Amino acid sequence: MIYEIKKYGEAVLREVAQEVENIDNEILEILDNMVETMHEAKGVGLAAPQVGISKRMFVCDQGDGVVRKVINPIITPMTDKLMDFEEGCLSVPGIYKKVQRPEKIKIDYLNEKGEKVSEEVEGFLAIIMQHEFDHLDAVLFVDKISPMAKRMINKKLQMLKKETLKENKYGVNDDRK
Ligand code: NI
Numbered sequence: 001m002i003y004e005i006k007k008y009g010e011a012v013l014r015e016v017a018q019e020v021e022n023i024d025n026e027i028l029e030i031l032d033n034m035v036e037t038m039h040e041a042k043g044v045g046l047a048a049p050q051v052g053i054s055k056r057m058f059v060c061d062q063g064d065g066v067v068r069k070v071i072n073p074i075i076t077p078m079t080d081k082l083m084d085f086e087e088g089c090l091s092v093p094g095i096y097k098k099v100q101r102p103e104k105i106k107i108d109y110l111n112e113k114g115e116k117v118s119e120e121v122e123g124f125l126a127i128i129m130q131h132e133f134d135h136l137d138a139v140l141f142v143d144k145i146s147p148m149a150k151r152m153i154n155k156k157l158q159m160l161k162k163e164t165l166k167e168n169k170y171g172v173n174d175d176r177k
Contacts, residue, residue: 031112
């Protein structure tokens with residue numbers, strides 16, 4: 001099943017997501033649907049809040065066919081070295097801006113079988129995982145761009161939010177600085 005992707009202005013994107021307590025059939029089905037939705041949207045990652053489910057999990061596939069289903073992740077930076085990468089987000093369509101993030105991280109999580117996984121990842125995959133992880137803490141990449149870049153996209157963001165609110169009376173007027 002393909003989910004509708006929640007857009008900028010939607011309240012759920014600004015809620016801190018809840019830990020997954022039981023990896024039951026419902027969770028597994030949601031994760032499968034999230035993978036399907038991500039692939040259909042040609043995205044490289046998708047977090048549960050982006051489909052209106054406020055749970056700490058995301059899926060990603062950097063394009064090498066390896067799909068990760070990540071539950072209750074914890075991220076630890078492994079370097080002070082920051083990497084500049086032009087990011088976008090399925091929830092913030094049409095906007096791409098540079099964000100700085102640590103280029104190497106350790107990520108601990110549960111996979112869909114409930115197994116503990118610990119991975120050290122760098123480069124593109126590290127960027128994706130940090131971006132998706134941020135969604136679980138209600139943070140969007142546009143919160144992390146430079147003040148000048150923010151000024152440049154402010155109008156676009158306001159328009160996006162307006163559209164979202166028009167479509168959905170449950171959206172909220174919230175653009176975190
Ligand atoms: Ni995103």
